[in-house]
Amino acid sequence: MAGIRIDSVTKSYGGLTVLKAFSLDIADGEFVVLVGPSGCGKSTMLKILAGLEEASSGTIAIGERDVTDLAPGDRDIAMVFQNYALYPHLTVARNMGFGLKMRGTDAAEIDRRVNEAAKILGIGHLLERRPRALSGGQRQRVALGRAIVREPQAFLMDEPLSNLDAKLRVHTRAEISALHKRLRVTTIYVTHDQTEAMTMADRIVIMKDGVIQQIASPDVMFREPANLFVAGFIGSPGMNFLKTKAQAVGGGVTAKLFGHDVKLPIANAAALAGREIVVGLRPEHIAAGAGQVSFTVTPRLIESLGSEQYVYVDLPEEHRRDAGSGGEDESRRTSLIARLINPEPRPPEATLTLSFDPARLHVFDAASGEAIR
Amino acid sequence: MPRSAFLDLARPSRRHWLGYLLLAPAVLLIALIIVYPLFVSVDLSFQNVNIARLDQPRRPFTTANYERLFASEDFWNACWVTFKLVTIVSFFCFLLGLGTALLVNNRFKGQALARLLVALPWAIPEVIAVVIFAWLFDSSFGLMNWLFIKVGLVDQTINWFSSPDAAFAVVCTVMVWKGYPFVSIMMLAGLQSIPEDFYNAAKVDGARAWQRLIHITIPSLMPVIGVTLVLVMLWVFRDFSIIYVLTGGGPLKATQSLSIMTYEQAFGFFKMGYASAIGVITLIVCVIASRLMIARAPDNI
Numbered sequence: 001m002a003g004i005r006i007d008s009v010t011k012s013y014g015g016l017t018v019l020k021a022f023s024l025d026i027a028d029g030e031f032v033v034l035v036g037p038s039g040c041g042k043s044t045m046l047k048i049l050a051g052l053e054e055a056s057s058g059t060i061a062i063g064e065r066d067v068t069d070l071a072p073g074d075r076d077i078a079m080v081f082q083n084y085a086l087y088p089h090l091t092v093a094r095n096m097g098f099g100l101k102m103r104g105t106d107a108a109e110i111d112r113r114v115n116e117a118a119k120i121l122g123i124g125h126l127l128e129r130r131p132r133a134l135s136g137g138q139r140q141r142v143a144l145g146r147a148i149v150r151e152p153q154a155f156l157m158d159e160p161l162s163n164l165d166a167k168l169r170v171h172t173r174a175e176i177s178a179l180h181k182r183l184r185v186t187t188i189y190v191t192h193d194q195t196e197a198m199t200m201a202d203r204i205v206i207m208k209d210g211v212i213q214q215i216a217s218p219d220v221m222f223r224e225p226a227n228l229f230v231a232g233f234i235g236s237p238g239m240n241f242l243k244t245k246a247q248a249v250g251g252g253v254t255a256k257l258f259g260h261d262v263k264l265p266i267a268n269a270a271a272l273a274g275r276e277i278v279v280g281l282r283p284e285h286i287a288a289g290a291g292q293v294s295f296t297v298t299p300r301l302i303e304s305l306g307s308e309q310y311v312y313v314d315l316p317e318e319h320r321r322d323a324g325s326g327g328e329d330e331s332r333r334t335s336l337i338a339r340l341i342n343p344e345p346r347p348p349e350a351t352l353t354l355s356f357d358p359a360r361l362h363v364f365d366a367a368s369g370e371a372i373r
Numbered sequence: 374m375p376r377s378a379f380l381d382l383a384r385p386s387r388r389h390w391l392g393y394l395l396l397a398p399a400v401l402l403i404a405l406i407i408v409y410p411l412f413v414s415v416d417l418s419f420q421n422v423n424i425a426r427l428d429q430p431r432r433p434f435t436t437a438n439y440e441r442l443f444a445s446e447d448f449w450n451a452c453w454v455t456f457k458l459v460t461i462v463s464f465f466c467f468l469l470g471l472g473t474a475l476l477v478n479n480r481f482k483g484q485a486l487a488r489l490l491v492a493l494p495w496a497i498p499e500v501i502a503v504v505i506f507a508w509l510f511d512s513s514f515g516l517m518n519w520l521f522i523k524v525g526l527v528d529q530t531i532n533w534f535s536s537p538d539a540a541f542a543v544v545c546t547v548m549v550w551k552g553y554p555f556v557s558i559m560m561l562a563g564l565q566s567i568p569e570d571f572y573n574a575a576k577v578d579g580a581r582a583w584q585r586l587i588h589i590t591i592p593s594l595m596p597v598i599g600v601t602l603v604l605v606m607l608w609v610f611r612d613f614s615i616i617y618v619l620t621g622g623g624p625l626k627a628t629q630s631l632s633i634m635t636y637e638q639a640f641g642f643f644k645m646g647y648a649s650a651i652g653v654i655t656l657i658v659c660v661i662a663s664r665l666m667i668a669r670a671p672d673n674i
């Protein structure tokens with residue numbers, strides 16, 4: 001086991017720059033999740049770490065050892081692939097022992113370790129089968145098993161759960177977390193699913209277009225997103241954004257929201273007055289009924305999940321951001337979602353009073369998208 | 374409107390009818406151009422026929438053709454020649470075919486051109502290829518003799534087509550040259566269907582290049598290898614034009630394979646019944662050999 005230090009790694013394919021100055025320090029035993037939308041360079045970073053791709057510049061060290069120009073097999077890491085990449089002509093046991101065999105470990109030792117790993121993962125009865133005779137979930141375990149028998153310095157996992165159905169995914173997610181607690185091997189996990197990132201990670205690295213947006217623990221990421229992109233990506237449903245203008249009033253700053261002058265939770269108020277800002281409000285921070293700031297709406301759509309309700313409301317024109325500013329789809333730009341916990345049943349056409357606490361608001365610069373605190 | 378239960382071919386219970394219906398023309402055609410001649414030749418092989426004519430009255434049934442065949446030294450010689458040819462040519466076809474396929478499967482500049490060059494011998498008609506080689510190996514002004522002398526392998530010209538061993542070697546060379554592109558193309562197709570992640574996983578597992586070849590590439594190619602091997606062996610087994618144009622089966626019957634012998638008996642000595650018997654034996658050997666090859670192809674992919 002060892003820490004990993006990635007120092008300003010870049011990667012370009014011809015003229016296309018896929019990774020820009022990626023730097024990350026990972027502590028020994030840490031579980032780090034790389035998350036971001038499709039095509040942002042997560043897999044590329046992982047392949048560079050594994051040595052399957054060459055970095056255009058920058059250095060990588062695993063446990064104080066510079067591995068930037070080392071062959072994948074000499075880096076002492078194990079990788080779990082999205083499609084598992086189990087060798088179809090080998091039995092499960094041989095698949096798991098393949099890495100040890102390639103390193104010349106003797107047969108008895110391979111057997112012992114394979115059996116041990118199979119016991120941890122509960123796949124002892126599958127050892128003599130071929131991969132094609134396994135279900136998706138079983139293949140996934142074998143792929144994990146192949147990684148853990150090697151007892152490597154670090155695990156790299158590239159979307160290992162994306163081929164499983166929703167229920168199995170939740171189950172396996174918990175299992176991987178438990179496995180990590182047990183083995184304490186440094187793990188780098190790639191996903192585009194923010195729920196996986198939030199539930200599993202010690203630290204999340206959120207990326208967009210090859211640039212790191214924020215590195216933080218799940219809680220900090222949720223409470224203090226560094227910019228509009230992070231705020232919109234973390235959380236489900238994503239944060240509501242309302243465009244408005246900041247005004248200096250007395251010692252503080254207010255913004256006009258739904259016709260009210262709302263005081264913003266900002267420390268350095270002076271610099272902000274008169275600027276275009278975007279105010280962020282999480283769907284779960286909107287409550288039904290009157291509160292500190294209340295407004296009345298006619299819902300466009302109400303989705304009920306039993307224990308909670310998603311209320312979709314058309315945003316007033318003045319709060320809508322310019323098209324294409326956030327990169328997300330049109331409906332998020334023009335609507336506000338409220339997530340009501342344990343709601344009373346209500347007819348969809350009726351008007352509805354919603355409220356929020358101004359202390360829960362997030363404030364972002366409209367031009368740069370950076371958070372203002 | 375309910376359709377007639379009998380004619381509704383879309384019903385699950387009738388679905389296989391449609392298949393048979395669509396297959397029927399092809400089956401009839403095959404029966405006409407393959408099965409019928411097959412029966413005729415099996416029939417002929419049990420008669421003492423010299424020139425076969427369909428309007429001839431049937432000759433009495435006899436096993437004389439087969440008795441003569443199994444007693445004939447020429448037949449066993451032809452079997453041995455054929456066996457040697459099949460083994461040697463298939464082996465080198467695979468060596469060259471797999472080698473070139475692995476080479477042109479790499480990404481490099483001019484890859485398309487390289488693939489074209491590898492496949493080129495396949496596109497040249499057999500007879501033309503043989504004529505070119507006949508010239509290359511000509512004893513007095515052929516390129517090969519000149520080359521061998523220049524390099525210093527031999528000190529006097531070899532008469533390629535009058536020494537049994539040399540003639541056999543030339544036949545093998547031409548067959549390999551003509552046959553390896555097919556293997557190469559098949560292997561290339563097989564190679565490209567191996568997922569990149571198998572190699573990535575093997576690399577992370579620490580497998581060196583040759584270990585990846587032995588543990589990933591070859592096993593993944595096994596189904597393709599099995600089929601290709603059968604096709605190549607059958608091709609060598611029954612190839613006629615290369616040997617016939619190059620050596621005619623000589624010298625001293627050193628290159629007389631079963632198909633050459635069949636031809637010679639049928640159209641050289643007009644012993645149709647006897648030739649048919651050789652043909653039938655060839656067929657049986659081919660069927661058994663290919664059954665064995667296909668059956669032992671691993672079922673693991």
Ligand SMILES: Nc1ncnc2c1ncn2[C@@H]1O[C@H](COP(=O)(O)OP(=O)(O)OP(=O)(O)O)[C@@H](O)[C@H]1O
Nearest residue numbers: 013016018037038039040041042043044045191192
């Ligand atoms: N071999 C290549 N040549 C050129 N461009 C490439 C190559 N491999 C990847 N890319 C580009 O690099 C970018 C990042 O790819 P990458 O596979 O890292 O995305 P990702 O974040 O893993 O996405 P996903 O979540 O869909 O897997 C993409 O825009 C992709 O088109």
Ligand SMILES: [Mg+2]
Nearest residue numbers: 042043044158
């Ligand atoms: Mg990816």
